[in-house]
Amino acid sequence: MGGHELGVLIEYVCDGHVSRDPIGPFITRHERAWAYCAGHGSGDHRWRHVSAIPRELLDVAGAKVELICGRRDHLDHGRDVPDGNGHVSVSGAKWAYCSAALNDTHDWRSVAPLEFSGIRHDGLDGLI
Ligand SMILES: [Zn+2]
Ligand SMILES: [Zn+2]
Known part of the structure; x- marks a missing residue:
């Protein structure tokens, strides 16, 4: 899994790693949905449930x-x-x-x- 999945709807966002990583977000599966970690953390994610949001929007949204x-x-x-x-x-x-x-x-x-x-x-x- 890398940061290449475009057009997916994200349902979990990581609160544990909010500073953007230059190599891009970490996108993975969580609870049978797509999850997005902006900081590309390797573990200890804190997943927060969100309404389905296009991944492209998350790439441009701030952390707050x-x-x-x-x-x-x-x-x-x-x-x-x-x-x-x-x-x-x-x-x-x-x-x-x-x-x-x-x-x-x-x-x-x-x-x-x-x-x-x-x-x-x-x-x-x-x-x-
Ligand atoms: Zn994370
Ligand atoms: Zn309202």
Whole structure:
């Protein structure tokens, strides 16, 4: 397995190795889906589940979340969803996160770049 699989949909992204490796990402199978490690780590991956994202988008997206869904009903619903378990997607080469974990129409708002691990669902109101 190398970094040559184009046109695949990625369903897991590694949080353990986020600095891009010059030789390209490591792409492998995980839980019967494609998984993407930007840092080309050799082990100890921390796979985070994402909605199916074309691999080409991951190659250009940054490591941090830059868009947060600001829909009132989604923010309210998201308080009952564990932190980090929201809906993750890519919009315009930026990571987008909805705390409600709903595959629905979102209202993306630009925020100062956030680490995935730093997202607190009950604190999103203060960010957007
Ligand atoms: Zn990794
Ligand atoms: Zn939303």
